[in-house]
Amino acid sequence: MFETLKNIFGVFWDFIEAIVFALAIFVVVYLFLFQPNQVKGHSMDQTFHDGEYILTDKLSYRIGLPKRGDVVVFKSPRNSDVDFIKRIIGLPGDRVKISDGKVFINGQKLDETAYLDSSVYTGPQSFLSENQEITVPTNRYFVMGDNRPRSSDSRDFGPVAPSEFIGKVFFRYWPIDKLGLTDSDSVSGK
Numbered sequence: 001m002f003e004t005l006k007n008i009f010g011v012f013w014d015f016i017e018a019i020v021f022a023l024a025i026f027v028v029v030y031l032f033l034f035q036p037n038q039v040k041g042h043s044m045d046q047t048f049h050d051g052e053y054i055l056t057d058k059l060s061y062r063i064g065l066p067k068r069g070d071v072v073v074f075k076s077p078r079n080s081d082v083d084f085i086k087r088i089i090g091l092p093g094d095r096v097k098i099s100d101g102k103v104f105i106n107g108q109k110l111d112e113t114a115y116l117d118s119s120v121y122t123g124p125q126s127f128l129s130e131n132q133e134i135t136v137p138t139n140r141y142f143v144m145g146d147n148r149p150r151s152s153d154s155r156d157f158g159p160v161a162p163s164e165f166i167g168k169v170f171f172r173y174w175p176i177d178k179l180g181l182t183d184s185d186s187v188s189g190k
Contacts (some may be wrong), residue, residue, distance in 0.1 A: 005134070025049030031145050033059055035166060037073050038085060043145030043152065044085050046073070047115055053174035054182065056167035066141055066162060071169040071182065077157045083166060087115065097133040098124050115146050122148045125155035
């Protein structure tokens with residue numbers, strides 16, 4: 001009888017050790033490497049849709065700089081309890097201008113055909129007016145949603161500091177038919 005109890009306790013103890021180990025790995029991964037996020041709203045329609053689930057890479061920007069075209073999750077400048085998902089359009093030092101529904105970076109029309117239909121009109125908002133050119137400050141990034149008419153973004157609240165970034169979107173895991181990597185070269189709603 002004592003041997004049976006000892007075996008049962010041993011199995012139970014092994015189970016508890018496995019659970020604690022798995023939780024420790026999960027905490028490390030969640031805090032330092034990857035974070036799950038749910039897309040809320042329609043500001044990235046064409047690329048990401050309301051209700052989709054994505055993974056955010058929290059390590060990339062600790063070892064490298066954000067690039068134009070990266071899709072990032074960051075804390076809303078107006079409410080830190082809300083996470084936004086947007087695409088980096090302007091880098092520090094870039095001159096950004098909106099004219100006739102198109103985005104210009106450093107005087108050149110930005111090629112957005114990989115993620116926007118040619119019919120998408122990019123209008124001005126309260127921070128960036130039509131034909132006004134702004135220079136993105138040092139250590140700031142100009143971000144926009146892919147669904148320009150329905151996006152509150154840097155055109156409205158100005159450039160975002162990378163300290164507000166949670167990370168770069170790299171994987172979509174729901175819905176299952178869209179499962180896969182979402183690097184800036186392959187993230188397209190078309």
